[in-house]
Amino acid sequence: MKKLILFIFLFATTVFSQNTKIPRFTKSKIGNSSSWAYLPSQNPQFTTSFSEDSSVIYTFEETIGEHEFMMLQVDFSEPIIDSLEQEALLISYLDFLKTQFNITQSVGYGRGHFLESNPKTHGVIDYCEDEAKNKYQLKGWINTNHLTVYFIYGKEEYPNLNIRNMFFDGIRYE
Numbered sequence: 001m002k003k004l005i006l007f008i009f010l011f012a013t014t015v016f017s018q019n020t021k022i023p024r025f026t027k028s029k030i031g032n033s034s035s036w037a038y039l040p041s042q043n044p045q046f047t048t049s050f051s052e053d054s055s056v057i058y059t060f061e062e063t064i065g066e067h068e069f070m071m072l073q074v075d076f077s078e079p080i081i082d083s084l085e086q087e088a089l090l091i092s093y094l095d096f097l098k099t100q101f102n103i104t105q106s107v108g109y110g111r112g113h114f115l116e117s118n119p120k121t122h123g124v125i126d127y128c129e130d131e132a133k134n135k136y137q138l139k140g141w142i143n144t145n146h147l148t149v150y151f152i153y154g155k156e157e158y159p160n161l162n163i164r165n166m167f168f169d170g171i172r173y174e
Helices: 003-016 083-100 161-168
Strands: 026-029 035-039 047-049 056-064 068-074 103-106 110-115 118-130 134-143 146-154 171-173
Touching: 035 068, 035 146, 035 161, 047 083, 083 103, 083 118, 083 134, 110 134, 118 171, 134 161, 146 161
Parallel strands: none
Antiparallel strands: 026 035, 035 171, 047 056, 056 068, 068 146, 103 118, 110 118, 118 134, 134 146
16 A cells, blocks of 8 residues: 555656646648658648758747747758768758857767668757757758758756657658
């Protein structure tokens, strides 16, 4: 009986001590692209724009509790075949985005990530902080036809590893 009471107490403490809304993810088509993503929104709205080389850029952002969930996808106008060139482009793009978000500190890129559903897609991850001391967790993916970047940020690091991983690894390219 003592073990049951202890378990209930620990469970309740864990559940109620987290001030984090748990999103419900749905598989959603990314704009007019051939890609899908698991996103924390029932009806995600994408903003569409075009780069100088006519690549299509889709962006998504939603506030969940005290954190911002963001996704950006570029559908390349011309395929990028070389995997070394792909990773260099991804890191260059992430560096550019970090300047846009006024990132002042970074752990550094963790390389060697591969997308289980598409082994030719590889990625990098990083943890950062901006001028206002917001904590950023980011992961970027790239393959021949697409570049996708995910951000979660807030005053504290997002506490739910399972939700973060579902968001960061939820991209599906066709």
